[in-house]
Amino acid sequence: MAYSDKVIDHAENPRNVGTLDKEDPTVGTGLVGAPACGDVMRLQIKVSDDGVIQDAKFKTFGCGSAIASSSLATEWIKGKKVEEAEAIKNSDIVNELNLPPVKIHCSVLAEDAIKSAIADYRAKQAAKR
């Protein structure tokens, strides 16, 4: 299957690979997996007091499209407000990376990872109060 140039670029030079301290109350961790293909993805955000995502890291074990989707997701959400990041749709990722229909689930995984990281961050913030 032919990957688009953008997928290849992100898969070969993934941005923001790594980990943030998951015990940090300002860090939200999203961990998602695709039972249909066996990919796992972890996406983490570090949020400032004014609700802006200062840093984002990911680690994905999966195909090139899954790596590219999560790499792009971290690039996009950095500097965004949490609410803006939450509004990112998997179709935005599909369009940007030109993902073929069989790889759409990779973008769904990335969207789930963003939402799950935000949910974790919010749960931590709520627990603090």
Added chain:
Amino acid sequence: MDPFATLGAPRRFDLDLSALEKTHRELSRALHPDKFAQAGASERRAALEKAANVNEAWRALRDPIRRAEALFQAEGLAVGETHEPKASPAFLMAVMEEREALSEARAARDLAKVKTLGAGIASRAKTAESRLTAGFAGGSPSKDELATLLPLLGELRFYRRFLDEVEAIEEEAEEAALARANEVSS
């Protein structure tokens, strides 16, 4: 197509694969185009189609993951993307940790560690497979039973991904060793 019906196999997870291979061989022989050289066009076409189904059924049933998929489908459940339940957070956490340990072992060229991690996952896959065996041993499982069995299919795919990676690392290491040996001898 129900591969179990095509090969006349019982709907179980623990199939006797050597017996099934024999059935596949016999059916393929009986359906071979040579046997239909004198037959009419429609009969020839039917035999060809049957032979293709027999091959496809054998390919599906000899693979544990595809066999499990076929079992769920035969019970009327859809499998694959969006149809299967999400993996539990605890399971995903465990998979992530194992994958990270594997990638560290690869980076450190610690082949013994790679093998140990692979053996651990292989044994988990075995456990999931024996649960599928038990689940499908007594005829059609109930709806509730099917719901508890379905996540095992997802688990098997995560394990296969892991074991594919283990295999790739081992091959890589063998090639590297071979390249070194060639360098020394030349």
